[in-house]
Amino acid sequence: MSAPGVLSFTQQGWELVLAKVKRAVVYLDAACAESLHWGCGSTRLMEAVGDPVCYLREFEPNAIGGKTEQPKAVFVLSCLLKGRTVETLRNIICRSHFQYCVVVTALSHAVHLTANHVPAATAAELEGQQPVFEQLEEKMCEWMGSMNYTAEVLHVPLLLAPVAPYLALTPAFASVFPLLPQDLHLLNSARSDKRRLGNLGEVDATALTPELMLQMRCLVSGLSSLCEHLGVREECFAVGVLSRVIAADLANYAPAKNRRKTATGRASVVFVDRTLDLTGAVGHHGDNLVEKIISVLPQLPGHTNDVMVNMLELTALQIQEENQNVVAPGCLAQANDSAAKALWEALLNTKHKEAVMEVRRHLVEAASRENLPIKMSVGRVTPGQLTSYIQLFKNNLKALRNHCGILQLGLATVQTLKHPQTAKWDNFLAFERLLLQSIGESGLSVVLNQMLPMCKPSTQRTNDDYGPEDLLILLIYIYSVSGEFTVDKDLGEAEEKVKKALAQVFCEESELSPLLQKITGCDSATNLTFHKSKIAVDELFSSLWDIAGARSLMKEFKSVYIPGNHAHQASYKPLLKQIVEEIFNPEKQDPIDIEHMSSGLTDLLKTGFSRFMKVSRPHPSDYPILILFVVGGITVSEAKMVKDLVASLKPGTQVIMLSTRLLRPLNIPELLFATDRLHPDLGF
Numbered sequence: 189m190s191a192p193g194v195l196s197f198t199q200q201g202w203e204l205v206l207a208k209v210k211r212a213v214v215y216l217d218a219a220c221a222e223s224l225h226w227g228c229g230s231t232r233l234m235e236a237v238g239d240p241v242c243y244l245r246e247f248e249p250n251a252i253g254g255k256t257e258q259p260k261a262v263f264v265l266s267c268l269l270k271g272r273t274v275e276t277l278r279n280i281i282c283r284s285h286f287q288y289c290v291v292v293t294a295l296s297h298a299v300h301l302t303a304n305h306v307p308a309a310t311a312a313e314l315e316g317q318q319p320v321f322e323q324l325e326e327k328m329c330e331w332m333g334s335m336n337y338t339a340e341v342l343h344v345p346l347l348l349a350p351v352a353p354y355l356a357l358t359p360a361f362a363s364v365f366p367l368l369p370q371d372l373h374l375l376n377s378a379r380s381d382k383r384r385l386g387n388l389g390e391v392d393a394t395a396l397t398p399e400l401m402l403q404m405r406c407l408v409s410g411l412s413s414l415c416e417h418l419g420v421r422e423e424c425f426a427v428g429v430l431s432r433v434i435a436a437d438l439a440n441y442a443p444a445k446n447r448r449k450t451a452t453g454r455a456s457v458v459f460v461d462r463t464l465d466l467t468g469a470v471g472h473h474g475d476n477l478v479e480k481i482i483s484v485l486p487q488l489p490g491h492t493n494d495v496m497v498n499m500l501e502l503t504a505l506q507i508q509e510e511n512q513n514v515v516a517p518g519c520l521a522q523a524n525d526s527a528a529k530a531l532w533e534a535l536l537n538t539k540h541k542e543a544v545m546e547v548r549r550h551l552v553e554a555a556s557r558e559n560l561p562i563k564m565s566v567g568r569v570t571p572g573q574l575t576s577y578i579q580l581f582k583n584n585l586k587a588l589r590n591h592c593g594i595l596q597l598g599l600a601t602v603q604t605l606k607h608p609q610t611a612k613w614d615n616f617l618a619f620e621r622l623l624l625q626s627i628g629e630s631g632l633s634v635v636l637n638q639m640l641p642m643c644k645p646s647t648q649r650t651n652d653d654y655g656p657e658d659l660l661i662l663l664i665y666i667y668s669v670s671g672e673f674t675v676d677k678d679l680g681e682a683e684e685k686v687k688k689a690l691a692q693v694f695c696e697e698s699e700l701s702p703l704l705q706k707i708t709g710c711d712s713a714t715n716l717t718f719h720k721s722k723i724a725v726d727e728l729f730s731s732l733w734d735i736a737g738a739r740s741l742m743k744e745f746k747s748v749y750i751p752g753n754h755a756h757q758a759s760y761k762p763l764l765k766q767i768v769e770e771i772f773n774p775e776k777q778d779p780i781d782i783e784h785m786s787s788g789l790t791d792l793l794k795t796g797f798s799r800f801m802k803v804s805r806p807h808p809s810d811y812p813i814l815i816l817f818v819v820g821g822i823t824v825s826e827a828k829m830v831k832d833l834v835a836s837l838k839p840g841t842q843v844i845m846l847s848t849r850l851l852r853p854l855n856i857p858e859l860l861f862a863t864d865r866l867h868p869d870l871g872f
Contacts, residue, residue, distance in 0.1 A: 193844065194348050194353070194414070194846075195350045195353055197348060197418075198223060198227035198356070199227055199228060200417065201223075201227075201344045201345055202223075202227055202228045202346070204292075205264055205344055205346070206232065206233065207236075208262050208290045208292070208340075209237050210238055211260055212237060212258075212260040212262045213243055213260070213261045213286075214233065214243070214245070214263075214264065215261065215262070215263045215264070216244065216246065216247060216264045217246070217266055218246075218490045219266035219294075220265060220294065220346050221246075221490065222493065223266075224346075225491070225519075226349040226351060226357075227348070227350055228523050231524055232523075246490070247264075247276065247280075249275075249276050253283040254284035254285055255285060256285045259287040260286065260287070260288040260289075261280075261281070262289075262291075263277060263289070264346070265291065265292065265293050266294045266295075267294075267295070267871040268293075268295055268299070268303050268402075268406070268871060269293055269300060269320070269324055270300075270872040271871055273871045274324070274327075274872075281332055287332060287337045288337065289337075290340045290341075290342070291328070291341045292343075292344050293343055293344075294343075294410065295410075296409045296412075297318045297320060297321060297343060298311065298442070298443050299409045300320040303870075303872075321342070325339040345410050345413035347410030347413065348410075348414070348846075349493060351521075352532075352533055352536050355822075355846075355847075356845075357846070357848065358410070358846065358848050359491075360406070361403070361848045362492040362493075362848055362849040363859070363864070364407070364430075364820065364848045365462065365820045366428055366429060367388060367391060367865075368735070368738070369387070369388060370730060371388075372391075374866055375396070379395075387741070389429070389741045391429050399867050399868050399870055400867070400868060402870060404437055408434060408437045408444075409443075411457070411846075412441055415455065415457075418453065418813065419452055420451055420811075421454055422448075423456050423457070423808070423811070424457050424459070424784070424785040425456060425458040425782050425783060425784050426460075426782075427459070427461065427464065427767060427782055427783070428819070429741075430819055431459035431460055431461045431819050434817075434819065436785045438457065439787040454811040454812065454813070455812075455813035455815055456814050457815045458767070458771070458814065458817070459817045459819055460818050461738075461820065462818055463735065463820060464738050464745065464763050465668065465739075465764070466668040466735055466738075466856055467748055468764070468823060468825075468826055469853070469856050470661045470664045470665050470668075471616075471760065472614075472617040472620060473760065474825025475539045476535075476536075476538075476828070477538075477540045477543035477544060478536055478824045479825055480604050480610055480613060481600050482495060482520075482824070482852050483609070483613075484607040485600065485603060485607070488517065488519050492850075494519045494520050494521055495519065495520060495600065496519070497519060497520075497599050498517065499515045499518045499599065501578060501579070501602075502578070502588065502599075503515055503582075518592075518599060520597065522597070525593030525594075527594055528592075528593025528594050528597060529593070531547065534546045535547070535597070536828065543601075544569045544574075544601060544605070547569075547597065547598055548569045548574060550594050551598050552564070552577065554591040554594050554595075558581075558590065560581070563576075571601075571605040571606050574601060574602050611652075616661075619662070620665060623662075623666060624749070624752075624757070624760060625752060625757060625758050626638060627666075627669065627749065627758070628749075631678075632670050633678040633681070634682075636679075636682040637685070639659070639663075639666075639686060642662075643659060643690055643692075644693070645692060645695075646697055656693055656697065656701070657701065657854055660703075660728075660857045663686075663732055664735060664860070667732040669749050670736055671747050672736060672737050673736060691718060691722040691724075694707075694708060695716055698713060703854070703857055706858075706861050706863070708720060744779075744780045744781045745766055745767070745781045748760055748761055748762065748766075749761070762826065762829065764816070764818070764826055765830075765833060767782065768816075768834060768837065769833070769837070771807075772809050776807060776809065778807070779808070784805055784806055809841075813844065814834060815843075816830060816843065816844070817846040818847040818848075819847075820859065821848055821849045821856075822845065822847035822849075822850065822851060824850065830843060830845055831843055831845065
């Protein structure tokens with residue numbers, strides 16, 4: 189059996205759920221559905237239910253209740269059992285005929301005690317007891333109409349959506365994004381003048397809003413369960429402000445302290461704030477097919493990490509817009525198809541050109557197995573060639589069933605290669621390289637002036653031109669890669685010109701996208717005046733300055749920019765690469781910016797005595813497992829880069845990449861301008 193990892197952790201959790209669902213109506217919320225989607229696939233759940241009259245339903249206020257012939261329900265939830273969640277649960281049960289209800293929560297009882305403001309000392313006395321769950325069980329029996337009916341509430345840590353053996357995401361925390369200097373104003377508004385924070389470096393758990401701290405505790409609960417599954421005692425490290433809060437909370441989480449006493453393995457958990465390097469998140473330098481697929485295809489409804497693949501090609505329907513929603517979309521996750529899973533992992537781990545050839549090879553092999561009349565071809569792979577192979581399966585139901593996963597990935601590839609935004613990918617890349625040169629040679633003002641001609645209103649744009657969202661992505665790239673800068677007369681004038689041009693672009697949009705609605709505060713283009721647009725753009729540039737100054741508190745990781753010289757062009761060096769190289773630096777000095785979080789008195793004593801004696805603090809390279817958690821999202825290329833880098837620097841180290849979500853460039857402005865970063869909606 190392979191070593192415990194993110195896939196076995198997720199599947200083990202779902203096996204506990206599947207053992208409860210026989211002949212039940214199953215209600216899932218979006219985050220748990222996404223974990224199931226990547227970890228086991230919905231077919232496993234349908235097989236476990238095993239009754240054609242029982243259904244899978246979305247957990248939401250208007251969900252259909254259970255009929256007389258459906259006496260059993262299982263609710264699988266990622267959120268706290270409190271407030272609106274409990275209200276929705278009550279409403280569904282009250283309008284149903286259930287006699288047996290099971291609620292599975294992804295969050296531990298300890299977190300529910302925290303959410304109910306139970307003091308730590310009292311919570312410690314309750315070890316082994318679950319009063320919050322027991323009270324809800326009683327309520328559920330009341331709602332079902334008889335105390336003789338059966339109600340169960342149990343905790344199963346359904347934290348992860350495993351995208352690859354080395355990469356998993358946390359769908360319930362997809363909206364989490366690290367703090368920016370602009371957030372200080374809101375944090376300080378709840379503090380007295382004497383306790384006001386001077387900069388982000390002073391932020392700790394006590395400075396966060398109660399909702400954000402509780403959300404971090406929910407995340408820590410799941411991560412502690414993962415460490416328990418891996419059988420490790422973890423040492424926690426952090427790079428960045430929010431990462432430091434999460435790492436400290438995990439290090440001092442009471443249930444984790446008890447667990448560590450019996451753990452036989454060791455691991456490093458390093459948290460990194462995404463805001464320290466947004467260049468990698470919005471840039472187009474990743475030569476990876478999956479990254480392009482995720483960036484250009486529409487998001488699968490209810491999901492943050494998968495896309496919709498149009499399946500009309502395989503039907504007799506006309507490929508027209510009105511037929512788009514007639515056929516259920518395909519997707520990338522293929523949990524129950526071993527051949528498709530092998531292709532998916534190949535796509536994650538190869539460059540674009542090799543990935544496209546791998547898609548062709550799998551389609552050819554699948555067609556050969558079904559004795560379909562395939563015409564072999566060599567040389568460059570074209571979308572037309574892949575389409576011709578896919579069309580062979582069209583009227584063959586058996587072949588379609590046998591190779592449905594491969595066909596979905598094949599169609600995702602074709603639709604991406606044909607997509608107009610894919611053609612723009614190389615344009616972005618070329619312009620980003622030009623920007624890197626210009627920043628080193630001429631400075632930020634010249635770079636902004638180079639952007640001016642690209643700020644075109646919709647009436648003057650062609651398909652090759654940059655729209656408002658594209659311009660935002662380029663601006664984030666510029667300010668993140670530049671880092672801290674001094675504002676002089678030239679830069680001030682260049683910024684004002686770009687602000688004015690961008691405000692005009694926003695104003696002249698015939699329709700405002702959801703992102704532009706969020707940025708401008710206007711729900712329709714007719715309400716957006718130039719004055720409102722200019723105010724929004726001024727605020728936008730304040731965020732860009734925050735991005736540029738995000739590394740100001742760093743001593744070692746101050747820059748992701750390498751200036752050019754006579755031998756080499758200027759380039760971008762990802763922060764994650766710098767961190768991994770520092771972790772496995774053979775000099776093995778104490779890392780300056782990778783901060784170790786102590787987990788109690790022993791570590792504090794070590795830190796104190798180390799001033800006088802030779803006591804070495806834990807180092808992130810000391811252990812056989814490295815868990816790297818990027819708070820705020822990660823790209824496919826970054827995850828592969830880290831995996832390959834660890835393998836080359838310290839072979840034998842198991843690396844697990846975790847993050848809140850898979851990123852497409854447009855996610856970053858969406859996360860940056862989210863209004864609820866400090867006050868997340870926890871469902872109550």
